[in-house]
Amino acid sequence: MASQQPARPAAPAPRPTRRSEKSRRAIYDAALALVVEAGYPRTTIEGIAARAGVGKQTIYRWWPSKAEVLMEAFLDLAGHPPRDAAQEPSAIPDTGDLAADLKAVLRATVDELKDPRFDAPSRALAAEGLVDEALGRQYVAKLLEPSLQLYVQRLRSAQEAGDLRPDLDPRIALELFVSPLAQRWLQHTGPITYAYTDTLVDYALYGLAPRSR
Amino acid sequence: MASQQPARPAAPAPRPTRRSEKSRRAIYDAALALVVEAGYPRTTIEGIAARAGVGKQTIYRWWPSKAEVLMEAFLDLAGHPPRDAAQEPSAIPDTGDLAADLKAVLRATVDELKDPRFDAPSRALAAEGLVDEALGRQYVAKLLEPSLQLYVQRLRSAQEAGDLRPDLDPRIALELFVSPLAQRWLQHTGPITYAYTDTLVDYALYGLAPRSR
Incomplete structure (x- = not known):
C-alpha cells in the first residue's frame, strides 16, 4: 500500500x-x-x-x-476486499462491453457495501465527513475520488471506442450510476441488489427517453 | 403545514x-x-x-x-423556501416539456441546498441518520421520500405522454439526476451549479451511449 x-x-x-x-x-x-x-x-x-x-x-x-490513521486504515481495508485478499484496487476491466464491465464492478461494490467490516467504519467516517468539512474533503480526496477516477478512465476508453457519446464529461457521467448506489447505501433510501445496479447501468447508458429506431 | x-x-x-x-x-x-x-x-x-x-x-x-421536533421543524423549513415564503411544497410543474420541468425543479433545489438556513441543519440531521439507522429511516420516510414521490408522479405523467420509456421504473429513474446532486451536496464531491444539474437531466434523458439517428 x-x-x-x-x-x-x-x-x-x-x-x-x-x-x-x-x-x-x-x-x-x-x-x-x-x-x-x-x-x-x-x-x-x-x-x-x-x-x-x-x-x-x-x-x-x-x-x-x-484522521491520517483512519484514512490509511480505510485505504488498507478497501485494498483488501474480504472475498479475495490478494486483489488490489485497479482499473475497471475493459472487455469491450461497457455495460457488462460497469455492471460487474457495481455488483462487486454491492458486495463490499453489504459487508459489515466495510460498512460500519465507512459509514462512521462518511457521517463525520458530512459535518466536519475538512475531514470530508480528505475522505473524498483520498478515498472516494481515486476510485471514481477508475470510472473516468473506463469511460474515456469507451468514448475512444465509440461506445459513449464523445461530447460528454466522464466525471459527471459516472455519477448517474455511482451516486444512486451511494445514496441508497448511505441514507437507506432503497434496497441494494444486483438487479438494481444492473438497471442503473442500462438506464444511464440508453437514456430514460424513448429511442427512435 | x-x-x-x-x-x-x-x-x-x-x-x-x-x-x-x-x-x-x-x-x-x-x-x-x-x-x-x-x-x-x-x-x-x-x-x-x-x-x-x-x-x-x-x-x-x-x-x-x-427527533419528532426536528422532523417537524425541517418539514416547516422545507415548506417555506426563503425566496418565496408563500410557496408550498407541491407537484413538479408539467408544462409538457419534461427536460425543462426537471431542470427548473433541480435549479430550485440547488438554490435551497446552497442556503445556509437549510444546509446546516439538514446536513446535521442527515449525518446522524447515517449512523443512527432508526433516525435515518424516519428522515427518509418523512422528509426525503415524499419529495422523491413528486418526481415519480411527474415521470409517470411523462410515460403517459410518451416522453419516457414506458417500461422503466420511475422510482429508480429519478435517482439518475437526484442522487448525483445529493451526493455532491452531502459529500462535497464536486461543485453544485445550474449547468451541472442541467447536464444531469440531459445525460439521464438521452443516455450516455450514442443514439443512432
Whole structure:
C-alpha cells in the first residue's frame, strides 16, 4: 500500500516499510473498531494506542493525526476486499462491453457495501465527513475520488471506442450510476441488489427517453 | 403545514392549530439552531426548551421526542423556501416539456441546498441518520421520500405522454439526476451549479451511449 503521508521536504516521513507490520495491522484494526463503537469524535490516538497494545508515541511517529490513521486504515481495508485478499484496487476491466464491465464492478461494490467490516467504519467516517468539512474533503480526496477516477478512465476508453457519446464529461457521467448506489447505501433510501445496479447501468447508458429506431 | 405526528386512534394527538404559533416557531428555531451548533446527539429537549424560552413540558405535550421536533421543524423549513415564503411544497410543474420541468425543479433545489438556513441543519440531521439507522429511516420516510414521490408522479405523467420509456421504473429513474446532486451536496464531491444539474437531466434523458439517428 502506498503511503498517504504528505511529503515533508526538510525531514522525510518514515517509510511504511520501516513500520512493524504487526503493529501497523493492530493499529488499523483498533482505529476501525473504535470509530464504529465510539464514533469519530470520541476516537482518540490514546484510545487507538491502548486497544492496539502500542505506545501512543508509536502512532504519532507514523501519523500526524487520527484522521491520517483512519484514512490509511480505510485505504488498507478497501485494498483488501474480504472475498479475495490478494486483489488490489485497479482499473475497471475493459472487455469491450461497457455495460457488462460497469455492471460487474457495481455488483462487486454491492458486495463490499453489504459487508459489515466495510460498512460500519465507512459509514462512521462518511457521517463525520458530512459535518466536519475538512475531514470530508480528505475522505473524498483520498478515498472516494481515486476510485471514481477508475470510472473516468473506463469511460474515456469507451468514448475512444465509440461506445459513449464523445461530447460528454466522464466525471459527471459516472455519477448517474455511482451516486444512486451511494445514496441508497448511505441514507437507506432503497434496497441494494444486483438487479438494481444492473438497471442503473442500462438506464444511464440508453437514456430514460424513448429511442427512435 | 400538515401535522406529521402519527395518528393515535385511542387518544388523538393535539392538533397543531391548538399550539401557540409563537411558541411553535420559537421551538423550531431553537431545535434547528441547536442541531447545527451542538450536533444531533447533544441536542436535548431541555436545551431546546431553554433556548426557545418555554417549559420542557410544553415540548413534551406536543412531541414525543427530539427527533419528532426536528422532523417537524425541517418539514416547516422545507415548506417555506426563503425566496418565496408563500410557496408550498407541491407537484413538479408539467408544462409538457419534461427536460425543462426537471431542470427548473433541480435549479430550485440547488438554490435551497446552497442556503445556509437549510444546509446546516439538514446536513446535521442527515449525518446522524447515517449512523443512527432508526433516525435515518424516519428522515427518509418523512422528509426525503415524499419529495422523491413528486418526481415519480411527474415521470409517470411523462410515460403517459410518451416522453419516457414506458417500461422503466420511475422510482429508480429519478435517482439518475437526484442522487448525483445529493451526493455532491452531502459529500462535497464536486461543485453544485445550474449547468451541472442541467447536464444531469440531459445525460439521464438521452443516455450516455450514442443514439443512432
